[in-house]
Amino acid sequence: MGPDGKSRCRWCNAAPEFLDYHDTEWGFPVSNDRRLFEKLSLEGFQSGLSWRTILAKRENFRAAFHDFDFDRIARFTQRDLDRLLKDAGIVRHRGKIAAVVNNAQRARELVEREGSLAAFIWRYEPDQKQLAKPQTVSTSAESLALSKDLKKLGWKFVGPTTMYAFMQAMGLINDHVADCVIRSKIESARKRFKRPGGCHRTRSMKKYCRGRACPTRYLYRARHASPLHHSGMDAIQFSPATGIWPASNEKAP
Numbered sequence: 001m002g003p004d005g006k007s008r009c010r011w012c013n014a015a016p017e018f019l020d021y022h023d024t025e026w027g028f029p030v031s032n033d034r035r036l037f038e039k040l041s042l043e044g045f046q047s048g049l050s051w052r053t054i055l056a057k058r059e060n061f062r063a064a065f066h067d068f069d070f071d072r073i074a075r076f077t078q079r080d081l082d083r084l085l086k087d088a089g090i091v092r093h094r095g096k097i098a099a100v101v102n103n104a105q106r107a108r109e110l111v112e113r114e115g116s117l118a119a120f121i122w123r124y125e126p127d128q129k130q131l132a133k134p135q136t137v138s139t140s141a142e143s144l145a146l147s148k149d150l151k152k153l154g155w156k157f158v159g160p161t162t163m164y165a166f167m168q169a170m171g172l173i174n175d176h177v178a179d180c181v182i183r184s185k186i187e188s189a190r191k192r193f194k195r196p197g198g199c200h201r202t203r204s205m206k207k208y209c210r211g212r213a214c215p216t217r218y219l220y221r222a223r224h225a226s227p228l229h230h231s232g233m234d235a236i237q238f239s240p241a242t243g244i245w246p247a248s249n250e251k252a253p
């Protein structure tokens, strides 16, 4: 229940600052790479702590990590690590800080291969017809797959429960309970939402580069489980686990 007397997910009563987060952020679909990276990083910092603690420090994290610009974080030096370890406004955990720097480097590699972090992440959007009842589970087949694939690519602090929380927050799942006033708002936001992806060169779902490494072809197979729309693709191998084309196919002809 909120101050307007309307019904909401019960968790938003746990702390006063949750109401705004619940009403304006949690579950609204996100395709902005920095915000996706920010949430992945904050989820990592949360490990063993509460979301309330992290949310209260979020602005400090944003300041300390250059608004989660992973191109910059990927180049952090020992001096930056020393600065972060002295920053009382964030969570000063050496392993977690190092994980963010590592993940920033991995994020850059993903952008290189997929065009954006968002294009990769949204490939794990579950079939909305097969979702569990809201807020009854803490992992799913998709969160397990995302966790496994990110780990394979060298990411840290990306366990399946963390990935499920990430998918709830970033709108890959609408997990607001049935009588929550925000649920229908998320539903219409998800309808309007333009799924990221498309050709990594033309950045369009209509204009393809037709290169052998065009990830659009994989996106089509993943989402529609239908034959790839380009011809002559059968001989090309890709890793079903990661959806990433082997190195030899990365350069388009």
Ligand SMILES: [Zn+2]
Residues within 6 Å of the ligand: 008, 009, 022, 176, 177, 180, 181, 182, 183
């Ligand atoms: Zn809700």
